[in-house]
Amino acid sequence: MDISILQLIEGAKRATGLAVIIDVFRAFSTACYVIDRGAAAIVPVGDIETAYRLKREHPDYVLMGERGGVMQPGFDFGNSPTHAERADFTGRTVVHTTSAGTQGIANAAGADEVITGSFVNAGAIVRYIQARRPERVSLVCMGLGGAKPADEDTLCAEYLRNALEGKPNDFAAVVRYLREESRTGSFMDLTGEATETSAPKSDFERCLDLDRFPFVLKVVPFGDGLKRLEKVMA
Numbered sequence: 001m002d003i004s005i006l007q008l009i010e011g012a013k014r015a016t017g018l019a020v021i022i023d024v025f026r027a028f029s030t031a032c033y034v035i036d037r038g039a040a041a042i043v044p045v046g047d048i049e050t051a052y053r054l055k056r057e058h059p060d061y062v063l064m065g066e067r068g069g070v071m072q073p074g075f076d077f078g079n080s081p082t083h084a085e086r087a088d089f090t091g092r093t094v095v096h097t098t099s100a101g102t103q104g105i106a107n108a109a110g111a112d113e114v115i116t117g118s119f120v121n122a123g124a125i126v127r128y129i130q131a132r133r134p135e136r137v138s139l140v141c142m143g144l145g146g147a148k149p150a151d152e153d154t155l156c157a158e159y160l161r162n163a164l165e166g167k168p169n170d171f172a173a174v175v176r177y178l179r180e181e182s183r184t185g186s187f188m189d190l191t192g193e194a195t196e197t198s199a200p201k202s203d204f205e206r207c208l209d210l211d212r213f214p215f216v217l218k219v220v221p222f223g224d225g226l227k228r229l230e231k232v233m234a
Contacts, residue, residue, distance in 0.1 A: 001129075001133070001134065001135065001136075001137060001164065002017075002135060002136045002137070003136075003137045003139065003161050003164060003165070004136070004137070004138050004139065005139045005141065005154070005157045005158070005161065006138055006139065006140045006141070007140075007141050007143065007149055007154075008141070008142065008143050008146050008147060008148070008149065009103055009104065009107050009142075009146040009147070011138075011140045011141065012103070012104040012105075012106075012107040012108045012140050012142070012146075013107050013108070013109075013110065014110070014138075015108045015110060015111045015114075015138035015140050016110055016111055016112070016136050016138055017111065017112055017113075017134045017135060017136025017137055017138055018111065018112060018113045018114075018115070018129060018132060018134040018136070018137050018138070019108045019111035019113070019114045019115070019137075019138040019140055020114075020115055020116070020117040020125060020129075020137070020138070020139050020140065020157075020160065021101060021104035021105055021108060021114060021115075021116055021117060021140050021142060022101075022104075022116075022117035022118065022139060022140060022141050022142060022153045022156050022157055022160075023098070023100050023101030023104065023116070023117070023118065023142045023153060024118050024119055024150075024152040024153055024156050024207050024208075025150070025152050025153075025203070025204075025207050026079050026080065026081060026098075026199075026203055026207055027079060027096070027098040027100060027101025027102060027116075027142075028101050028116035028117055028118040028217070029081050029118040029119070029120050029203075029206060029207040030064075030079050030080060030081045030084050030096075031044075031096060031101075031116060031217055031229060032081075032116075032118065032120050032121050032212070032213045032215075032217065033081045033084035033085050033120075033206070034064070034084045034087075034089055034094055034096075035213075035215070035217065035229070035231050036213060037084060037085070037087055037088060037089045037090070038088060038089050038090035038091065038092075039062075039089035039090075039091075039092055039093070039094050040091050040092060040093055041093045041094070041222070041228045041229070042093075042094045042095075042096050042217070042228060042229040043061075043093060043094070043095045043096065043222055043226055043227070043228050043229075044096050044097070044101075044102040044105045044106075044219070044227060044228075044229060045095060045096070045097045045102060045106070045226070046097065046102050046103045046105070046106030046107075047097070047106075048065070048067065048072065048097050050097070051063055051065065051095045051097045052074065054095050055074070055095065058093070060092070060093075061092070061093045061094070061095050062076045062077065062089065062092050062093065062094045062095065063075040063076050063077070063095050064076060064077040064078070064079065064084075064094050064095065064096050064097075065077075065078070065079050065095075065096055065097040065098050065102070066078050066079040066098055066099060066198055067099055068099060068145075069099070069198055069199055070198045070199075071198045078198035078199065079096075079098050079198070079199075080198065080199060080200060080203050081120075081203055081206035081207060082200045082202045082203050082206055083200070085206065099144075099145040099146065100142035100143060100144065100145055100146045101116070101142050103142065103146045104140055104142045104146065105219055105227065108140065108219075111138060112134070113132075113134070113218070113219075114218070114219040115128065115216045115217060115218050115219065116216070116217040116219075116229065117139070117156060117157075117160065118156065118207065119156055119159070119171075119207065119208055119209070119210050119211075120206075120207065120208075120209050120210070120211070120212045120213055121211070121212070121213040121214070121215060121216060121217075122156065122159060122160060122163070122210060122211060123163075123210075123211040123214075124211070124213065124214050124215050124216050124233075124234040125160060125216055125234070126160060126163045126164055127234045128216045128232065128234035129164060130164070131234070137164070139157035139160055139161060140157075141153035141154050141156070141157050151177070151178060151182040152178055152182070152207075155174050155177070155178070159171070159174065171210055174208075175208050178204075178208070179204070214233060214234065215231050215232055215233050215234060216231075216232050216234050217229040217230065217231060217232075218230045218232050
């Protein structure tokens with residue numbers, strides 16, 4: 001198994017084989033919480049105008065996401081696992097658009113298969129890849145806005161690579177570094193109303209709740225050129 005760690009939107013464009021699009025803070029942590037809370041489907045879109053169009057065409061859809069870490073006008077939710085954990089999405093279709101994670105899905109056209117990546121389902125990701133036994137694995141770190149590397153995504157990619165290669169991981173050290181030394185969790189720096197509506201500080205713990213979920217989220221067709229995230233137990 002050939003494992004590559006790639007960075008940002010350019011990395012997503014170069015991804016081949018089985019691609020894991022990683023966004024720890026917060027898109028693909030949030031997505032796991034949404035599915036766990038009963039959503040029938042998550043439709044990830046890169047273009048915010050597509051999100052608004054889908055809401056106009058399907059008023060019962062839930063709009064979730066952000067730009068620059070902040071929930072956008074007309075959206076039902078920001079991109080917070082804390083808020084998702086408290087909500088009931090039973091039977092709902094959630095349209096999800098973010099500055100980084102969903103952009104990676106939109107740009108990973110060269111991969112044979114795409115799943116999402118975060119620490120909250122890292123063990124399931126490893127088990128899924130081991131069962132699939134692909135020749136190539138592309139671990140794509142989406143970083144800040146898909147334009148600047150972020151420690152948490154790179155550390156997640158390294159964690160997954162180590163696990164796949166049978167090497168040890170020190171997750172406590174990862175959490176300690178992200179809490180005390182890293183400056184890339186900029187979503188933690190929002191203040192006032194933005195913090196409450198888009199990025200509560202409790203998201204840090206929610207995004208680093210290792211192996212909370214025993215499933216992966218696989219990108220599959222949804223129709224009309226769209227995609228959805230399908231829950232696959234692993």
